Amino acid sequence: MDINGKLYKKFLERNAAYSQQHGSVGMKKQHSKGKLTARERLMLLFDSDTFNEIDAFTKTSPSESNFGKVVNAYGDGVIIGHGKISGRPAFAYSQDFTIMGGSLGSVHAKKIAKIQDMALKMGAPMIGIIDSGGARIQEGVASLAGYAGIFRRNVISSGVIPQISVIMGPAAGGAVYSPSITDFVFMTNKTSYMFVTGPNVVKEVLNEDVSFDELGGAEVHMKKSGVAHFVYEDEENTLLGVKKLLSYLPSNNMENPPTAEVYEEKLEPESALLEIVPDDPNKPYDIKDVIKHIVDRDTFFEISENYAQNIVVGFARLHGRTLGILANQPKVLAGTLDINSSVKGARFIRYCDSFNIPLLTLEDVPGFLPGLDQEHNGIIRHGAKLLYAYADATIPKITVILRKSYGGAYCVMNSKNLGGDFNFAWPTAEIAVMGPEGAVSILYRKELIESDDPVKLKKELAKRYRDEIANPYVADEKGYIDEVIDPALTRKKLISAFEALENKHVNSPARKHGNIPL
Ligand code: HXC
Numbered sequence: 406m407d408i409n410g411k412l413y414k415k416f417l418e419r420n421a422a423y424s425q426q427h428g429s430v431g432m433k434k435q436h437s438k439g440k441l442t443a444r445e446r447l448m449l450l451f452d453s454d455t456f457n458e459i460d461a462f463t464k465t466s467p468s469e470s471n472f473g474k475v476v477n478a479y480g481d482g483v484i485i486g487h488g489k490i491s492g493r494p495a496f497a498y499s500q501d502f503t504i505m506g507g508s509l510g511s512v513h514a515k516k517i518a519k520i521q522d523m524a525l526k527m528g529a530p531m532i533g534i535i536d537s538g539g540a541r542i543q544e545g546v547a548s549l550a551g552y553a554g555i556f557r558r559n560v561i562s563s564g565v566i567p568q569i570s571v572i573m574g575p576a577a578g579g580a581v582y583s584p585s586i587t588d589f590v591f592m593t594n595k596t597s598y599m600f601v602t603g604p605n606v607v608k609e610v611l612n613e614d615v616s617f618d619e620l621g622g623a624e625v626h627m628k629k630s631g632v633a634h635f636v637y638e639d640e641e642n643t644l645l646g647v648k649k650l651l652s653y654l655p656s657n658n659m660e661n662p663p664t665a666e667v668y669e670e671k672l673e674p675e676s677a678l679l680e681i682v683p684d685d686p687n688k689p690y691d692i693k694d695v696i697k698h699i700v701d702r703d704t705f706f707e708i709s710e711n712y713a714q715n716i717v718v719g720f721a722r723l724h725g726r727t728l729g730i731l732a733n734q735p736k737v738l739a740g741t742l743d744i745n746s747s748v749k750g751a752r753f754i755r756y757c758d759s760f761n762i763p764l765l766t767l768e769d770v771p772g773f774l775p776g777l778d779q780e781h782n783g784i785i786r787h788g789a790k791l792l793y794a795y796a797d798a799t800i801p802k803i804t805v806i807l808r809k810s811y812g813g814a815y816c817v818m819n820s821k822n823l824g825g826d827f828n829f830a831w832p833t834a835e836i837a838v839m840g841p842e843g844a845v846s847i848l849y850r851k852e853l854i855e856s857d858d859p860v861k862l863k864k865e866l867a868k869r870y871r872d873e874i875a876n877p878y879v880a881d882e883k884g885y886i887d888e889v890i891d892p893a894l895t896r897k898k899l900i901s902a903f904e905a906l907e908n909k910h911v912n913s914p915a916r917k918h919g920n921i922p923l
Pocket of ligand 1: 506539542575578603
């Protein structure tokens with residue numbers, strides 16, 4: 406081809422016009438809000454020089470119903486493409502708020518659907534960067550139909566490829582539902598928000614004044630609604646968080662998670678595990694200290710850190726291999742299971758199961774949280790989700806009971822008969838139908854009423870109950886526990902137990918799908 410000829414010139418002019426579109430005006434607007442542009446975000450997410458854009462020149466036809474507002478820009482407000490993240494293929498779209506508020510019209514939607522289809526076909530993670538005012542109002546039903554097509558693809562891809570949503574500006578109206586179907590939602594503090602209906606509608610319908618942040622800021626979704634799994638202070642760190650998360654995950658459900666090199670055999674002094682859990686069952690401690698001493702150094706990556714903190718979930722590596730960890734947190738609500746923690750735990754287990762990530766449960770739970778609030782809001786059906794998720798999961802599942810394991814909570818937390826592959830206990834474990842005080846109050850009610858010194862009697866009975874019943878040895882002798890282990894040897898035990906489960910295979914009866922109590 407003649408590089409001075411007409412054809413090549415036109416090609417260059419077109420590309421130059423496109424580059425200019427991403428130039429200074431829009432860029433300045435985004436930067437002035439503390440935000441990066443759609444393209445800058447992709448450049449940070451993908452390995453240097455690996456991102457390839459497709460459909461850059463698509464446009465909405467001016468003949469489409471536009472209510473006097475035509476989107477006269479290449480690309481229709483979204484960049485789609487593929488590249489490599491930490492050396493592995495990935496697909497992404499990134500909405501451009503500077504073009505019609507990143508709103509979703511039919512061309513915009515078709516582009517997102519196209520890249521979703523490609524990611525699914527290629528078995529690679531799909532990342533959506535959202536900065537959008539929702540359905541493009543002037544395109545009417547075509548926008549709504551566009552969203553519906555995206556949601557359907559999200560559902561088809563669920564459990565097949567990892568889907569990650571990164572909210573980096575508004576996610577209003579229809580823009581919130583795709584993220585909520587995907588596996589993980591990242592938000593950037595102060596510059597992102599998510600809501601189904603905005604502050605104006607809230608004012609009109611309910612006559613309440615709320616700010617964007619109060620209604621759907623990152624903190625609200627991290628701490629109160631649980632919609633956001635990760636929140637970072639700026640966009641660069643948010644995107645680094647996405648890369649870190651991906652490093653634990655396989656590219657699709659047919660692969661195993663990637664392995665990392667193990668630099669040292671013994672990474673934190675395991676003898677410290679003997680010191681962390683107090684003998685006094687009423688004393689709290691931080692379960693994250695236990696996790697830290699079991700997994701490979703600095704590999705624990707917590708999910709939903711500030712939501713339902715009575716359960717801790719996250720990924721880590723054990724001897725270089727990805728592991729899902731679900732642990733009760735005795736320092737929050739004494740580690741009891743309530744509605745939010747049950748749902749948080751259940752969703753995490755489903756994720757691990759979808760993507761072949763073995764699961765370790767660290768148990769110290771006095772039971773379900775009692776009370777009117779919990780019962781009236783459905784702890785029965787929400788607690789059942791956790792139970793269901795554990796029993797349904799076919800990945801390798803190991804539980805270590807550190808201290809309390811009472812009642813329904815014993816059953817739920819991957820007990821032997823629920824399908825635990827290996828069930829270990831520390832000598833500090835207390836396994837029984839209920840705690841000593843409650844148990845003796847029921848069994849010895851008459852004797853306690855008639856006693857001259859009921860306090861002393863109750864104390865004696867509780868001690869006897871603990872010695873005779875609420876310990877790990879009864880369960881061990883009956884085979885409900887595979888082994889009572891030395892806390893200092895927990896890491897070693899777990900490495901060899903998970904190795905033994907490496908080729909675990911479960912033949913489940915054929916069915917369309919189970920009916921998890923949603
Ligand atoms: C068309 C839109 C738009 C939309 C924003 N714009 N949202 N255009 N459709 N949904 C345009 C604006 O007209 C403006 O165009 C430009 O984007 C920037 O918007 P501003 O309002 O100037 O920006 P800002 O002040 O930062 O406010 C951002 C915002 C606000 C909070 C997102 O634009 C807003 O409230 N938008 C509507 C949000 C909403 O209610 N969406 C729900 C749609 S219904 P110009 O030309 O002036 O630059 C929906 C239902 C789907 O999504 C349901 C599926 C389940």
